[in-house]
């Protein structure tokens with residue numbers, strides 16, 4: 001089979017720029033038959049099974065060299081740094097790093113953050129109760145993940161806005177390519193390297209109960225070296241902030257569109273963990289992952305080289321009726337179904353998923369406690385068909401009357 005035998009989609013079509021619901025409605029028929037289509041950037045995969053199998057296939061990687069080159073970035077310090085972060089390395093080197101940091105990212109490890117996250121979120125939500133409108137993105141979406149990042153690496157929480165900006169700039173490599181992005185990414189990557197190397201130096205002098213100190217113990221045991229620690233910390237910086245920010249805003253957008261589901265949660269707050277899994281399935285911030293073959297290969301009959309890209313579409317996999325019953329319905333009580341593909345699967349599956357899920361649970365719980373109802377009054381998201389960036393999210397809410405009578 002030739003690439004030209006595949007049905008074609010146009011990523012510039014408005015169908016792909018107005019939320020995952022419209023993107024899915026316009027492509028649902030492509031899950032039938034081959035489950036694949038071609039686009040300007042390569043092969044798009046529409047079914048859960050195809051995407052999940054490709055993400056797990058160790059004959060492929062993210063293809064970061066190709067992605068950065070397509071943005072006009074040339075090999076150099078920034079290019080090398082991004083190509084060496086954990087998610088972009090394979091084989092023994094990756095396995096060694098993953099083993100060394102795994103225990104930090106367990107459910108138990110994540111739970112250590114819960115009381116702090118709860119206190120921060122409650123404070124920010126309560127501060128917003130004075131007004132009628134709440135700038136959710138500024139107060140929580142952007143702030144929480146970067147404050148959590150500071151906590152994770154043992155930095156003062158005041159550093160959060162600096163790290164949020166660095167992460168946002170570097171993450172432009174996961175956006176639709178635009179002129180000027182290469183310069184922004186390069187500048188931020190160089191600053192991130194200086195700052196993270198300093199953080200490692202500081203934790204070496206004064207260890208604490210944080211990820212860097214945890215990795216320095218592994219370094220002493222000869223399991224990793226300083227470059228590994230640096231690349232892990234940068235992975236966490238750029239992988240944990242914009243992604244969580246966008247997902248927090250998308251969760252709220254989904255509940256604003258489905259007020260009956262908000263009311264179900266008000267009556268049954270114990271459903272919050274289930275609801276968060278359903279919300280990320282329903283409106284994933286990461287629309288797609290990407291894969292390129294490590295060497296010339298044949299993918300389902302099509303000849304590919306390492307310069308080719310395949311895009312496992314998370315939004316489409318998460319609405320595949322063979323994986324989730326009645327997938328276009330938001331159902332915060334949904335228990336059955338496969339694991340949404342938001343965090344990938346296989347050897348690179350997101351290490352921070354327990355942490356981001358915990359953040360999302362605490363935000364939802366706090367809002368359910370403080371607001372009886374709400375609606376999103378203004379929102380803007382960018383990055384369709386790649387990774388969502390939330391640029392605005394304002395809500396109008398009615399405070400819970402039980403709080404007013406206290």
Ligand code: HEM
Pocket residue numbers: 055062086087088098152235236239240241243244247285286289290342343344345347348349350351352353355356
């Ligand atoms: C909504 C939030 C998040 C989403 C959607 C997300 C998504 C992902 C995905 C899809 C991957 C694998 C990429 C691939 O296979 O192509 C990944 C890897 C990773 N994520 Fe996350 N992530 C999130 C939050 C976090 C957080 C909060 C942390 C850390 C605190 C984190 C740390 C990591 C790390 C270290 C890896 C690399 C794992 C490896 O290569 O073995 N992520 N993430």
